[in-house]
Structure formats: C-alpha cells, structure tokens
Amino acid sequence: MAKTNAGRFFEDYKLGDILVHAVPRTVAEGERALYHALYPARHALYSSDEFARDCGLEGSPLDDLAAFHVVFGKTVPDVSLNAVANLGYAEGRWLKPVFPGDTLRSVSEVIGLKQNSNGKSGVVWVKTRGFNQMGEVVMEYVRWVMVRKKDQDLPAPETVIPDLKQVIPAEDLVVPEGLDFSNYDFDQAGEPHRWGDYEVGEKIDHVDGVTIEEAEHMMATRLWQNTAKVHFDATFRPNGQRLIYGGHIISMARTLSFNGLANAQMIVGLNGGAHANPCFSGDTVKAWTEVLDKADTPAPGVGAIRLRLVATKGGEPFDLKGEDGKYKPEVLLDLDYWALIPQ
Amino acid sequence: MAKTNAGRFFEDYKLGDILVHAVPRTVAEGERALYHALYPARHALYSSDEFARDCGLEGSPLDDLAAFHVVFGKTVPDVSLNAVANLGYAEGRWLKPVFPGDTLRSVSEVIGLKQNSNGKSGVVWVKTRGFNQMGEVVMEYVRWVMVRKKDQDLPAPETVIPDLKQVIPAEDLVVPEGLDFSNYDFDQAGEPHRWGDYEVGEKIDHVDGVTIEEAEHMMATRLWQNTAKVHFDATFRPNGQRLIYGGHIISMARTLSFNGLANAQMIVGLNGGAHANPCFSGDTVKAWTEVLDKADTPAPGVGAIRLRLVATKGGEPFDLKGEDGKYKPEVLLDLDYWALIPQ
C-alpha cells in the first residue's frame, strides 16, 4: 500500500542522512503516574516534587528512562521497523531533565554503515537526539541495528564504522543544573548507602521479581508510541508469542534495582547495552548489579557511579555468561550506565 | 433491591423524555496518557501541545473519541443497561474540543420509539448531548438500541421513527475555532499525504494488528465510567467470556488507521456505525479504510474527508460483507465518519 509506512531497508540509508522522526509528544503527570503503575518505581527524586526541590531541581522530572523511551519510540518507524536485530547502544547521555509539560521530538543522523558479507542485510549506526520545545537537547545516544536489504543486487555502500567510546568518561557526564545532594534526606530516599559505601567490583542481588503480563508490556510500549508489530500482534511470530520491547526490561530491571541502589537517583550516561535473550509474557524478571567504577562530579555532594545492570529470568543470582563467553539463556539484559548518587 | 439501579425497560421511555445522566467527569493529562497507553494513538494534534498550537488551538485536546467515550459512558445506566443490542449511530458531531481540566456531563432526549412485533422488546432512539462546564455542547449524536420490555401486557407506544440523515452534509460539520492547517508540519505529523492525495474509492490496509487483552479493554471501558456488567464479569455470559465494549474497537481501529491516515487529525462527524460482530480477548484486531467522500471547509488549509473505517479479526484485507449482504464473521466494526485533514 502506497499510503502506509513500509519502513526503511538497508539500501535506504546514506551516511549523513538526517532522519526527522515524527509525532512530537507532550509528557505530563499522566506519564509519571503510569510509570509508577507499570514498574515498581520508587526512586524518591522521581516520586516527590518536594524531594526533587530539596535536591535543587524545580520539581520532579519524568523518569530518565521514560524520557529515553519517548525519544527512542519515535525512531522505530524510521530505524527499526525492518530490523532483524537491535545490536547495541553507546555514548548515551542525559543532558537536561524533562519536566511535566515538556514536548519531546527526536532527530537521528546516520553515522555508520556496513553491509553484511551475505549481502542480505547490513548494520546501520544512528546517533539520535531528543529535543524539548525550547530546542534544547535533552538526551542523545548511538544505536546500531541490523536491517534487511530489499534489493540484494544493489551495490554495498562504503563501510564506515563509527569510533564509539566503550565508556563515557566521567568528565563528559552532564549533571543537571542546580543539582545539590548536600542536604540529601536518606530516610526519605529509603536507604542509607551513599557513594562511599559502594566498592568497585561489589555485586548486589536486588532480590525482588516481577512476572510479566501481556497487558502491562503492551501498555508500556504503547505509552512510548513504539508501534513495532512484534510487540502487539500475537499472530506475527510463528509461535504466537509477542516479543517484549527491550526497553520494558530495562525499566523493569532499573526499578527493581531500587532495593540496594535506592540512592542511585539519576541516570546520566548509557555506556552500552545488550538485549541478551528475548523476554515473553509469563517470565519472572529479576535483576542484579555490579559496581564498575566511581567518579567525582563538580556538583555539591554528587558522586557518579558506573553500574552493570543485569536482568534475568529464572537462574541463579549473578548469572551472566557461560564458559563459551556467551550470555546464558536466562540472561535478558546487560546494561552499563552511569548514575548520580549522594556522597 | 430498591436502592440499586435496575435500568430502564422499554415501557419506561416516553417520547420527549429528557434523561439527565449522572456523574460529571473532569478530564485531564491523566486521561491523555492512558489513551496513549491503551491504544496505539499517534495523531500529532493529540500528542503534542506544540503541534496543536501550531494548528491554531490553545493546546492539545482530549482525543475526539475519548471525549465521545466519556459522554457515551454516562448514558449507559439510563439507556443501555437492559439493551439487547446496540443498533446504530447517526448524526454525530463534535462541536467543541475538550481540553484538560474540562468537566463533561451528558443529557439525552428520547426521540423515537418502536415496539417490536413480538411485544417483548422495542427500539429506543435517543439524541445525546455532551456539555462542558461552561454549558457548551461539545458533541452530540443519535443512538438507537433494542431494549427489553418488562411488562409485556402494557400497550405499545405510538411508533415514532426519527428522520435521520444518512450522511452529515459537509457544510454542517463544525471546524474548531481557530483551526488553521496553513503551516502544517507533515514531517512531525508522520506522513506526507494530504487531502488532495486521497481519492474517493481508494482503500487503505492499515497493516498493523493488536491482540486484545482482558485487562486492557476493562481499563479502557472503566476509564469512561461505562459499567455495563457484560464487559467486566466473566460469569455473566454463558460461555464465560467478557464482551468487549464496542467503543474499544472504535478507538483501536481509529488509532491503527494512523498508518496511512496520519493526517486525518480531527474527527468532526459520525455518519453511522455498526458493531458487526462481537470481539473477545485474544482476537487480533486489524483495520482498513475506504475513502467515501471529500469536501472543502471554510478554515484555512483544512479539508474534510469522509472515511469508512472497518475493523476485522483475522480474515483478509478489505473483507466486509458476504454474497448474502451480511457482514462476514471476521468483521467487527463498520464506521462512517468525517475527519479534518490538511489540504
């Protein structure tokens, strides 16, 4: 059908292409409430306007991952509708908090292309930026996906693989303007553990688990206007199961990590991430974290902590990879991010 | 029980009766967010305050169908609690956008009555108006339902069948005050197709599908305070299945139609509609549209387009009626409406 969006194929991407993604979105108190209904979200800075103001912000922002999902969701029709695989994330930075009433839109640039040797598909790297209504960049990240080629007779483009940082240096992290943890209320936040209490190499089992329901992951995925068929149409995949949006697992694992990381309040950097195995309705998601690094920030009382967040279904705590170096089948997500935590 | 509402029976309606429906409702950002969570809603005018303002409105209104559901939901206890069948809609017009903070209430007038020849039931026609807190009519429509008679010995009322328009003439459509599509942003709206790109008779397969879950249709139906037992109580029907509110299918089909009709932004007229077959949890809903007519409007850059929106479960694209003239069993909805679209 000429009128509907068939999505882009590998040959439709050119290096330097600017993709202006559709459907701007105003976010407000409704999205905040739904985030609390869909995930066990308890980080105080995103729950209480009073707590956020006591930390120097104008009020409680939209959860950082909710902002990510809104920005990401807009890119789906232009980037991943015909994607075979979502291969990775890098250089993700949150640059401005998103407040109720803000309107977000997304723009991506094609920064890398590499046709696969079989000639049937290729890898596309895009750098995506989310903007608010003032034209300020609220977040940015690089994502790469494998996309099918439609016309396999077309020549391969020149291979360009972007030079991406394995880890965002702590000095490149942007601390929200005004953030001040000098008078941080640990009682109200829920745990006493501060920056100095975490050691590099320490692992935390977040204990709690959530069994996933179809209605919930679909509502979450729709809320971000991510309309990939595979998440909604049970007839789309041969086994009749809807594939759960990887971002749903990210938010589920992050909110479960409250239990042990209640003070890792704001996410400011996304170093990388892999959706190791698919997740389906009925799976029970648990999470564990490893402390990877720590750093200072210039903001009063604010430290940075680099965390590996792993989501699993079943299995044992701290499961990750097998002897073959591959993710164990019960591992859903392996995410590497920077958070801000009181010192 | 004397205290609970047993609903009205056919003999309880008199021509000219005014039914003041209960429970006024203030709608706000929460309802907007839930509409996005429950349906794949992406029309930009209802997603972004900025986009709506660029189109001359004061901000993003509540989705037209959400406004319809709120107005409709209030009528259920007085009109359709004992209804055997929801027979049709006509002469529906949206007269004022509903904005966050508005409070809606509904009033209906009995405009037609016809007892069935078996003496056991009859058809009631009501004209319903939804009002905002300023007393302005935000929408109106005619609906007719078949209602059981309680005392079959009572005489039949005089038969009065209202003279209803098959189609609302384009000149009777009300374009919201200030609406101006002169500077419409097609990139942000998601598709390039404008009024002139659609031809009468053209059919569009909207491609995407959503498999329906119990939790979702119940949340949607409750959100509009429609409390008909059959939607919520699995023990109510002999087969243990909850019947899905027909309005849920209308909203699902309309939001799926974004893919191909992203610019058919505002609904302004409802010419007619049939809930051809019931829908149950587990059904996968798809949608297609046929362009029925086109018209000018006096507003700058604003055209009107008349669309037949059909929702199906399974089957082939463009399925509608069999050789016997009856709806095929996979057809759920056949809706005839007017939308506003940039020229």
Added chain:
Amino acid sequence: MAKTNAGRFFEDYKLGDILVHAVPRTVAEGERALYHALYPARHALYSSDEFARDCGLEGSPLDDLAAFHVVFGKTVPDVSLNAVANLGYAEGRWLKPVFPGDTLRSVSEVIGLKQNSNGKSGVVWVKTRGFNQMGEVVMEYVRWVMVRKKDQDLPAPETVIPDLKQVIPAEDLVVPEGLDFSNYDFDQAGEPHRWGDYEVGEKIDHVDGVTIEEAEHMMATRLWQNTAKVHFDATFRPNGQRLIYGGHIISMARTLSFNGLANAQMIVGLNGGAHANPCFSGDTVKAWTEVLDKADTPAPGVGAIRLRLVATKGGEPFDLKGEDGKYKPEVLLDLDYWALIPQ
C-alpha cells in the same frame, strides 16, 4: 546482601519506635485517571472538580482510599515485609483531603507488641500517620500484623496490647473544612437516596461484579508503591499464584458499592477490617453493604453513615459467616467504615 532491605523481624520492634517510612510521593491528575481505569469508580465528588466545588471543596480530591493506599504502601518495607498475616485495622480517620499536587509521606509508631506462645512469631501494632507537604496529618490508622521472629532464642518483649476503639464515635469524625451538602445535586450524583432513606440494619446487594486480572491488580498495587513480593512474583508462592493486595479488594468493593450508595461520598472513618480469605486472578468480586449506624455532623446538610462493606467471590448475596462463626470461604473482605452522605 547487606545493601538490600531484608525487612524487620518481630524482635526488631520496640515499643515506642518511630518508623520514618521512605519515598515521599506527589499525587496528581494521573493517579486520579488511573483510579478510574482500575476501579469502577463513579462517586461524583472524586470524578468532577465542578461537583466538588459545589460541595464546598476547592476541587476534586484524590479518592480517600487512594490516599490510604499511598500512605499504607510506604509502610510495607518497614512493617509487613516479613508479615505472616495482616490481622486488622482500627481507629482509621481521614483528616484532610488530598489534592492534586500534594506530596505524601508516612510515619508509624509501634504501639503494641505480643509474642505468640509458640515463640516463632509475634503481633506488632503500629499507628501510622500520613502527612502532606505542609506537615498536616491527612490520615491516621492503627494496623496490626503477625511477624516472624528471626532469632527464636531472644526473650519475649513485655506484652502491651493497645486499647483500641471498636468503633470511632461519630463526634470524633473530621468533616473536611468547607464541606456543605445543602445544594447537593442528586441527579448528577446518580441516585436519589439520602441519609434519611437508609435504615440501620438495611442490607444492599450491589449487584455488579468484576473478574480480576493479574495485570490490573499489579498495576494498582505498584501505583501505591507497595512492593511486597507476593503480589508480583508468580514463583514466590508454592501454587504459582500471586496473592492480591487486600487494598485492591477494598477499593474494588467500595467502587462497586456506588450502585446503591452513590451518595456515600467521602470516607472519614475506618472502624475495622478483616481480609477474610485471599483473592486470586480469575475470581469475580461482588459486594454487599449493611447499614450499621447513622449520626449527625455539624456540617450543613452532611450526615454520617456507618457501613459494613463485604466483598465476596461467588456465593450468595449477604453471605458472611458460617454456623461456626467463621467467615465463609467465599468472603474476601469485611470492612466497617464511616462515610459522609447528604441529609
């Protein structure tokens, strides 16, 4: 793991302990909309800002039970994480309406302790207060739970059983400032029955039923940031069923009671309550009410009515206890509360 919350055991409670519960929460229009989506909520005072203003309030408050759930949810990590049973409620009073934008936090005091004779567990009584951002108490209640003892060799504490009122005297009920039912609109409220129309001893079958879904009770329970594992993790209990939060049944029964008690608008007192039997997904919840008492209030046109609200799954209307004096297996909830109703 040292970083996660293992919950308190019986020996961790001392008489007079003040428990400052974590995670303050700002509630707004989003929570109101979700309450309407999750429950068949129709009481006009909580649905319409206009109706609430006509009753002398500044606008529509958060549903009283939603306020209760928010206050209660915060206490779970400190009070009931290791609870074996939720034994009772008493002396619950709503003292200030909660309005959109308010931020709630909770503080509890240990007011009673009694070790069980087996030495393996004990009963803890706490008095919980919910505060808004001005430091005003919005509600208070006493709850007692049976909690496991971790180290059974520790000596039993001195037994202190608080002296709790069986029923809150009507003169201790707090009517919200400004509440005035003199010009109450019975048409908009949905039923004509006023204070004088109800007789002590009268029973009302609320007729409607709702079949419970996993996704809905989990969303409701999360919305109040109640994170007890047993509600979310299907692998936690031997039979693979998630136990439904008792508060979900309270809200379901109360909202079902609209049909027959549409004018019992505001809840001001909780005299007691028992979760008689557990509820699971697939159960169909119905409700009935018995009028226990009536009283005057000093506010214009405002009467108080004391109601026993019983929720059941299956069974017959008005089922309660068997000949052995124990709750019948189909009874889920037996709640004793005071509401305000127009005279």
